[in-house]
Amino acid sequence: MNILRSPILAAVALLAVLLLAGPLVVRTPVWVDVTYHDVSAWNVLHGGTHYRDVFETNLPGMVWVHAVLRPLIGWSQEAIRVADLIVLAAVTFLLSRFARELGATLSQRLWLAVAVAVFYLFETEFIHVQRDGWMLLPATLAAWLRYRQLKSPSLVVAALEGVCWGAAVWIKPHVLVPALFVWLASWNFVPARGMVRATGGMIVGGLLAGAAGTAWLVRTNTWGPMWDVLLNWNGEYYQWTVQGVLDKIRIATTYFPPFSLLHFVAVPLAVIGMFRRRPDLAARGVLCALYLGWLAQATIIQKEFDYAHSPPTILGLAVLACHGLPVGPVFLAWCLLGSAVTHYAGDQPVLQAFRAAKKATYRMTVPDHAILDPARLGVWGRAWTDDSMELKDRLTYYRNIHCAPDWADLKRVEEFLRSKRVGDRDVVCWHDSTHPLYVWLDVKPGLRYPHVMTAMKFRSKLPAIRAETFASPAKYAVADMVPCGYLVPGGFPAPPPAGLIDRVPEYFPAWGATTYPWNQRPVFRAGRYFVFEITTPAGEIEFPLLEGLKE
Secondary structure, three states, X not given: OHHHHOHHHHHHHHHHHHHHHHHHHHHOOOOHHHHHHHHHHHHHHOOOOEOXXXXXXXXXXXXXXXXXXXXXXXXXHHHHHHHHHHHHHHHHHHHHHHHHHOOOOHHHHHHHHHHHHHHHHOOOHHHOOOHHHHXXXXXXXXXXXXXXXXXXXXXXXXXXXHXXXXXXXXXXXXXXXXXXXXXXXXXXXXXXXXXXXXXXXXXXXXXXXHHHHHHHHHHOOOHHHHHHHHHHOHHHOOOOOHHHHHHHHHOOOOOOOOHHHHHHHHHHXXXXXXXXXXXXXXXXXXXXXXXXXXXXXXXXXXXXXXHHHHHHHHHHHHHHHHOOOOHHHHHHHHHHHHHHHHHHOOOOHHHHHHHHHOHHHHHHHOOOOHHHOHHHHOOHHHHOOOOOHHHHHHHOOOOOEOOEOOHHHHHHHHHHHHHOOOOOOOEEEOOHHHOHHHHHHOOOOOOOOOOHHHHOOOHHHHHHHHHHHHHOOOOEEEEEOHHHHHHOOOOOOOOOOOEEOOOOOOOOOHHHHHEEOOOOEEEEEEOOEEEEEOOOOOOEEHHHHHHHHHO
């Protein structure tokens, strides 16, 4: 084990992981949520009113981040991915500071960075450039400032901590749960008078962050539209049940094989660490509280989406590292071995028998990790210089689902619409995978719902959504066959080459004749995507029709 204490070996391992993953993760396409925030930011930057012109169910923090960053770094997917890596690096640096305060050597801190990189850089685009991951940065900084106050009380630092928590709340208010955990853990290490002063400073900082955001909302006439969504829409979007929470607790250790298994060890260690009163372990107490609070809100409050569990996985790695456990070597070796078995020896009879007998256990202990995936490694050289949509289609982890585009075909749709000289509000991107077109074409959306199918989950609002749809001045609607492809037994046949059309395929379901936008005049097709010229908008809209068929 002495060789693992070498900082040179740890640095070489980190450099190797970054070189292997870097070009591939930068070229991997972004998730639909990223383009959604881009559309929202573009609208704000061009004088539009958020919520009113682009519908949003959340607070506007991530839209603000995109609105600040995009004019500086550009609108390419690669640019926002590089920004995401910088956020990850900053979080990892702060976590390594916690580890250093607890006596971790340079080698141990570098191995922590290796573990974080192996986890995050080889995961799917579903967890990248997401609100949860980006609010981890101000939250971790706030926790670090909280720890610094335990050593040297300062009202200024307390106010800065409050500003950080407040900034994170604007991204996602769920961060208040880990903030509460950190605040409670702090009482173990300072007298009550000191905590009262620090709490007062923190509240002042949080109010400053809240006031700054509120001033923007009022100045841009966004205050009213935001509260309309929060009060009159969101109650239908989120349904919380005890059984749902129990189900989410059961799957909390299954999101990211094998990394999610760390919670079995990290949770009991963190519970002990959060309540130990030794002043020399204050850094551990604060970090453990941040981890437990984050894991609690991700599991109990949020929906069961992978991106919600990415931050507690990173924090869990830090908790283990701060307890002296070799997370870097263990997870690097585990992922290398699992990936090698999956991609190069998965057809062995003993492994097939193991998989058949214990499918869930096999998935977690023999991870299908991307670190040695030959399909991805085969385009590593291209990724340094190739920014084509075809390469993005090669690198995506999600194919033929409604929220992950076929990038090359979507680009062909853009070229067609550009030839028609479309302008503001001339295009409706009907399905989730199509709304990158708004930013590519540099136009305002023809309908304020980029996530149309999500908006339609608000059942009481369907008449209003239908009315807005048919009142739109848009000339063209872009639709995706994938969300409705399950209605055709065996799926849709292979599409013809991209080009002009004058009718939908004969095998398309009969409901297309009465359902918007399929009942409009088709003019172009590229793979799964259809462009319709809007003539007389009428009929059903897709979501209630499909719900009826399911019943």
